[in-house]
Each structure stands twice: as C-alpha cells, then as structure tokens.
Amino acid sequence: MRFASAAAGKFCARAKKAQRKRVGLFLFAAILLLVLVGGALLWMSRRAHEQTGLPQGEVIYSDVGIGQAVEKPIFSRRFGIVGRPDYLVTVKEAGRDIIIPVEVKSRQRPSAPFDSHILQLAAYCLLVEDHYKQRPPYGFLRYADATLKLPFTDEVRQLALDIAAEIRTSRTATDVARQHHDFGRCRGCGYRAACGEQALGE
Ligand code: SF4
Numbered sequence: 001m002r003f004a005s006a007a008a009g010k011f012c013a014r015a016k017k018a019q020r021k022r023v024g025l026f027l028f029a030a031i032l033l034l035v036l037v038g039g040a041l042l043w044m045s046r047r048a049h050e051q052t053g054l055p056q057g058e059v060i061y062s063d064v065g066i067g068q069a070v071e072k073p074i075f076s077r078r079f080g081i082v083g084r085p086d087y088l089v090t091v092k093e094a095g096r097d098i099i100i101p102v103e104v105k106s107r108q109r110p111s112a113p114f115d116s117h118i119l120q121l122a123a124y125c126l127l128v129e130d131h132y133k134q135r136p137p138y139g140f141l142r143y144a145d146a147t148l149k150l151p152f153t154d155e156v157r158q159l160a161l162d163i164a165a166e167i168r169t170s171r172t173a174t175d176v177a178r179q180h181h182d183f184g185r186c187r188g189c190g191y192r193a194a195c196g197e198q199a200l201g202e
Helices: 002-052 115-131 154-171 183-187 192-198
Strands: 058-062 074-076 081-083 087-093 096-104 138-142 147-151
Touching: 074 115, 081 115, 096 115, 115 138, 115 154, 183 192
Parallel strands: 096 138
Antiparallel strands: 058 087, 074 081, 087 096, 138 147
C-alpha cells in the first residue's frame, strides 16, 4: 500500500514537472514568435521608408494620414502665403535638426519636375522658413516611383516670392491672362466655366 502511494506521488511529481516544462516551452515559443514578428515589422517599415527615398527622420506633421492627425494649414503673414505641405520631416544635418517639407504626387516621375511642382514646394519652404524661423536648404518632391531632392536656392526663393506677389495682385484684377498653352490643364480645370475665353479647347 505504502509502495503504491509512493509510486503515485512520484508519478504526480513527474507529471507536474512535465507540465511546467510544457508551459515553459510554450512561453519561450510565444516570446520568440513576438520577437520575430516585431523584428519583421521593423524591417518591413524600414524597407518601406527606404523605398520612399525620404531621409530617416521624424515626421513632425503630416497631411497624408501618416504619423499625426491633419493639422491646420501653415500661414505666413510675412510672405502673405498659406499652405499645407503633405509632410514636414526633421532631418539631422551637420549635427542639427532641420525641417524639410515634402510634397507628394501620385503620378510617376516626369522627365523633369514641372515648374508648378517646384514652385509649390518652394512655397512650402517659405512657410517653413517663416513658421519655424529656419530656412530649409531643400525640399522633397515625392513621386510614385522616385523622390527628388530640390534645392531651395536664392533664385527659387525669389521666384516663389514674385509669383506669390503676382497672385495677390491678380486677385483684385478684373481679367487675368492665361500663362500656359496646355489643353489638358484647361480640360480638367475646375474654374473652366468661369474662365471664359482664356480656357483652351472646346
Ligand atoms: S481653364 Fe482657365 S483657370 Fe483653368 S487652367 Fe485653363 S486658363 Fe487656367
């Protein structure tokens, strides 16, 4: 009888030990899985970021649903312009953080960036310059297949300021001349009905 109870006790102890071992193995496998999934997600996010062509940096403002909620447009009283860049990213250069605007275009990269894209990005550079009190040395134009780094030179800056002034003057003018010969632009333009004879095409 005593022998039977001792054998049962040993069996119980062995069963408990085996159960503890199984739980331990299960926990180890779960932790390993979490680490592997975490690593894979980190790798995928880094890879996705690299594919954008954008620098590694913190997105501090986003208008495309990445990172933070959409905020108000940035207004510059000094330059008389308002706008909402798709992203603002902070990039470390020469030991200091600089804020770079990013304009996103859904189309493929053209053979050369359009003037309108360059000027739009330049306007965002002006907004960053006034709002954050630091002039960005460049901005990013991100197309579906490539990201271009466009320098914000003195010439581009001045051109953007001149165009902004021209637009302000045009607002009160009774008639504004068309500044392009692109039928496609007029065809898809939302102001076509109000544009009258200036509009190109049927
Ligand atoms: S329809 Fe008028 S406003 Fe629109 S793109 Fe053509 S010229 Fe410009």
